[in-house]
Amino acid sequence: MTGDDQSTNQSPHQPIHGSFFGGDVDAQDSLVVGGNLTVQGIGAADLDEITRLVLAALRSAKSIAIAGGAGDTTVLAVEGQPHLVVSREQGAALARRTAERADKQRPADKEHPVETYLAGLVMHRDFGPWDTRYVPLEGIASRTVAPEGWAGNIPVELCALRPRGEGPDQRIERVRIPDIAAAVRDYSQFVLLGEPGAGKTTVLQKIALDAARARLQDDSAPVPLFVRLGSHREAESPFSFLARSFQSRTGADFGTELRAGRVLLLLDALNEMGRAGYAERVAAWRDFAREWEGARMIFTCRTLDYRNPLGLQQVETSRLDNGRIRDFLSRCVPDHAQALWNELSRHPHGLLDLTRNPFLLAVVAWVYAQSPQAGLPPNRGQLLARLVSKLIWREKEYRPHPDWIAAPAQEQALSSLAWTLQRQGQGTTLPVGDALRAIPPRVAVAGREIETEPETVLRLGCAATLLEWTPDDQVRFYHHLVQEYFAARELLRRFEADDDPSTGSGQAL
Structure with missing residues (x-):
């Protein structure tokens, strides 16, 4: 890259790329250079083994890289060794390990609790992949x-x-x-x-x-x-x-x-x-x-x-310049980076301007890589609508859910949850119990009532990475902009139904 392009610090051997939103964008089979090493389960012995492997890699003098992989995993690539693949559930379990858990390990193989915590942070899906995905912000x-x-x-x-x-x-x-x-x-x-x-x-x-x-x-x-x-x-x-x-x-x-x-x-x-x-x-x-x-x-x-x-x-x-946008695309959607940049360049005052916001750039990259033939949506509202639609569709296609709820009903139920969160004014989390009460048990879609069992909506929303259930039992939307998108949907529904559009928070939606 030339001009205002920024240099990167990636190590030269890395063929690994990642995804946003837990998807499979460019989750290539080339990840398996030398084969993948996968530890199944989240039992004590499994977590002990993952911790041992992670700490050994991070303390070694070998070149390493961390990226997001297929199926919502974090991949630790060590030069000359099989890649270590850790699921989101395993990464979260590692990050939550307490001092009490560490004290129960056998004295012969016990790691210091601080090191156990750090190993979990490094392999957590919210942290580790930034090793290869991070683009410096100005x-x-x-x-x-x-x-x-x-x-x-x-x-x-x-x-x-x-x-x-x-x-x-x-x-x-x-x-x-x-x-x-x-x-x-x-x-x-x-x-x-x-x-x-x-x-x-x-x-x-x-x-x-x-x-x-x-x-x-x-x-x-x-x-x-x-x-x-x-x-x-x-x-x-x-x-x-x-x-x-x-x-x-x-x-x-x-x-x-x-x-x-x-x-x-x-x-x-x-x-x-x-x-x-x-x-x-x-x-x-x-x-x-x-x-x-x-x-x-x-x-x-x-x-x-x-x-x-x-x-x-x-x-x-500061907003992203052209160099940082191109750097971001080359790291995260390398197979589509040039075509997507060409498409964005044709709309300098439209979507290109939107992608100077890092989150919206991530959304554009992910949505485009999912369906390059569909092109780019014309505005932010349609961009977020396409993101939500694809995340819900992906969850339905990739994982069996016998209690699946139709996508329009899920979206309407999530809009009610976002509306409740918006009423807090400056808050973006709810205790799990309050979140369940904010999700309606049924919604009307196209004149037909559909059951939206709150616990199922919450579980499906977390699985689709639209929601996050935190370790301290709080519920939040994956990003505040996603929350605002759903709250805006509810506002529109209330206007059309002549319901009270006020959030009751004393601030504009």
């Missing part, structure tokens, strides 16, 4: 500093917003940053801001993956702790919330490790905390950051929702 950093003398170390093209002067004469100076992840080296604490789908969560997941691999090579490196702030509840202090999560994953004392500088806090989606007591909770997190000023922590938040600032360094994502 961004802008802003910081409130005295006009006279700030000499921060900012990588070339990372943009710091620096106020100069006071009052009406104040102006802002900008310096660009080519890779948001590089900001970790320059700022011990900052908040990453961006539009929906701008890649904020992806950045945190890539940072977590890199930090986990670094820790397995160097015991003095910090342990990454990735948490979704949507699961933080009002009654719990930030410290207690993080301590509970850290203890359950690593078995280590959170306060001790934090004081020693051995924890990297990755705190995702400040805006997804529930509406009740939101300002008070933001204030609590601000106080926490001040109290632990020396600790390393990164928050993310939607730009428009950052109305209660944390008082930290701000880093804003």
Whole structure:
């Protein structure tokens, strides 16, 4: 690639490519160079064996690569050895292993609980594949500093917003940053801001993956702790919330490790905390950051929702340029990359502009690779509609479901769930029980009533990767833009039925 194309860090031997949304985009048989090594099951012995193999690979001097594979798997490719294939269920089970579980292992073969946790993070489908799939994002950093003398170390093209002067004469100076992840080296604490789908969560997941691999090579490196702030509840202090999560994953004392500088806090989606007591909770997190000023922590938040600032360094994502778009396509849909780029180039002010948003670029790539002959949809609404349709169709075709619910009924039931989530205003998660109550037991489609048993809708939605059931028994949509798409469908249905279109949240849908 030339011009504004970005270079990559992929190792030269990798023939492995991945998929988005758990699909089979370019899940080639060439993955099996030397044969695949698959451990069946999620029993204790199975997880012990996977952990042993992963840690041995990550500690070796051999070239390795991690990618998403067919059937929702994570593939660890080690030079000269069979590839290790781990299912999503196995990866999630590894990531959830507690200190109590580690203590039950035989003393002769027991791994340190922290290492067990890190092995699980590396092989988790939400983290591992970013090793080969991640495209660095460009961004802008802003910081409130005295006009006279700030000499921060900012990588070339990372943009710091620096106020100069006071009052009406104040102006802002900008310096660009080519890779948001590089900001970790320059700022011990900052908040990453961006539009929906701008890649904020992806950045945190890539940072977590890199930090986990670094820790397995160097015991003095910090342990990454990735948490979704949507699961933080009002009654719990930030410290207690993080301590509970850290203890359950690593078995280590959170306060001790934090004081020693051995924890990297990755705190995702400040805006997804529930509406009740939101300002008070933001204030609590601000106080926490001040109290632990020396600790390393990164928050993310939607730009428009950052109305209660944390008082930290701000880093804003920039939209993808042509080079990053092409890099992304070459990594993720290599067989279709050139044809898709040619198609996008014919619509510079349409879909090409949409694909400057990382999430929408991922959707375009996946949808196009599923049906190249169908071409590209004309707008974002039809793009998301095609994504939803293909995800549900794929689940029906690839896995047997004796209690299958017709796709239109599933979509309508999920729209009701999204509507309930939208009513929270700033929240994007629900406890499982509340989510089940938000899903109607039956819906009307084309004048006919169809049963939509809530537990079945929830299970099918998770299987299709439209929903996520988190380890702490919360339900959320795979992405906030997907939630908003379904909520918009429900809004349209209410208008057509002359129902109350208000979300009751005090904000626009």
